[in-house]
Amino acid sequence: xNAPVILAIESSCDDTSAAVMVGGEIRSNVVATQQVHEQYxxxxxxxxxxxxxxxxxxxxxxxxxxxxxxxTQLDAVAFxxxxxxxxxxxxxxxxxxxxxxxxxxxxxxxxxxxAHILAHFIQEPRPAFPFLCLTVSGGHTQxxxxxxxxxxxxxxxxxxxxAGEAFDKTAKLLGLPYPGGPHxxxxxxxxxxxxxxxxxxxxxxxxxxxxxLKTAVMYFLKKETAQNPAFIQENxxxxxxxxxxxxxxxxxxxxxxxxxxxxxxxxxLAGGVAANSGLxxxxxQEALVQGWEVFIPEFQYCTDNAGMVAMTAHFQYLAGxxxxxxxxxxxxxxxx
Numbered sequence: 001x002n003a004p005v006i007l008a009i010e011s012s013c014d015d016t017s018a019a020v021m022v023g024g025e026i027r028s029n030v031v032a033t034q035q036v037h038e039q040y041x042x043x044x045x046x047x048x049x050x051x052x053x054x055x056x057x058x059x060x061x062x063x064x065x066x067x068x069x070x071x072t073q074l075d076a077v078a079f080x081x082x083x084x085x086x087x088x089x090x091x092x093x094x095x096x097x098x099x100x101x102x103x104x105x106x107x108x109x110x111x112x113x114x115a116h117i118l119a120h121f122i123q124e125p126r127p128a129f130p131f132l133c134l135t136v137s138g139g140h141t142q143x144x145x146x147x148x149x150x151x152x153x154x155x156x157x158x159x160x161x162x163a164g165e166a167f168d169k170t171a172k173l174l175g176l177p178y179p180g181g182p183h184x185x186x187x188x189x190x191x192x193x194x195x196x197x198x199x200x201x202x203x204x205x206x207x208x209x210x211x212x213l214k215t216a217v218m219y220f221l222k223k224e225t226a227q228n229p230a231f232i233q234e235n236x237x238x239x240x241x242x243x244x245x246x247x248x249x250x251x252x253x254x255x256x257x258x259x260x261x262x263x264x265x266x267x268x269l270a271g272g273v274a275a276n277s278g279l280x281x282x283x284x285q286e287a288l289v290q291g292w293e294v295f296i297p298e299f300q301y302c303t304d305n306a307g308m309v310a311m312t313a314h315f316q317y318l319a320g321x322x323x324x325x326x327x328x329x330x331x332x333x334x335x336x
């Protein structure tokens with residue numbers, strides 16, 4: 001089999017991305033972000049889908065041009081089927097279907113969460129199967145046993161807010177700009193992580209809960225600012241460090257438990273929150289204690305991007321896992 005040439009499209013939320021992969025190697029990975037949501041403090045679905053319509057043709061053309069690939073050289077077109085925002089998914093999937101139909105090329109439907117995990121195979125070093133992956137993003141927090149590119153089992157997940165959502169919502173309570181997670185991370189580096197003890201969500205098994213933290217922070221700030229209106233500004237770095245420390249310890253506690261019970265020492269970190277410097281450092285320190293080998297993708301492959309969709313599509317192409325023009329986007333698509 002010749003090295004397959006795949007165009008992949010990612011449009012699950014508010015980033016429009018296209019990538020070209022040739023024989024399992026990324027040739028281009030173009031991402032257009034959407035600034036329109038900043039003034040609203042969160043992603044507005046209708047505005048996101050409109051922005052995808054504006055960005056998708058220039059992004060695809062840029063990806064093909066940078067890769068030095070023409071449309072006629074493509075062997076398949078891949079798109080994110082879900083989970084995600086329905087309007088956003090529709091833009092990407094309809095474009096991919098139209099292009100594939102016009103070129104008479106096969107279609108590959110990709111699970112967004114599977115793509116985050118398989119982003120680890122874009123570059124060296126790559127984890128060996130089986131491994132345990134902690135996927136942490138704005139919409140999901142999962143512990144997944146990965147036995148092959150096709151076989152994955154979710155053994156733990158959040159029952160309410162995702163970790164990324166906890167970062168963004170608590171950052172908003174502190175008055176930080178959107179998206180709050182990266183701003184909170186930056187300020188946390190300057191603060192004392194044990195200054196303000198917040199509750200760690202205690203869950204049985206390997207599941208997570210972060211809604212209690214958000215509520216605890218809200219009531220704590222309300223109480224303190226009632227006595228001192230300048231409390232947040234006077235203690236901002238310590239507040240950020242304490243909140244981040246609590247979220248990270250919640251993640252590591254469940255990860256530690258799952259790794260021990262599953263007997264796995266290859267540990268992978270995926271999703272947009274994998275870019276958090278505090279989480280990366282804490283995971284590396286935990287690895288020294290536990291004897292783990294840790295794998296974290298390059299930053300551009302942690303956040304939403306088509307490169308990870310292309311990597312997943314490559315595995316599916318080799319397995320003959322194609323879809324039809326009748327395949328619909330699924331905002332609630334599950335990993336397993």
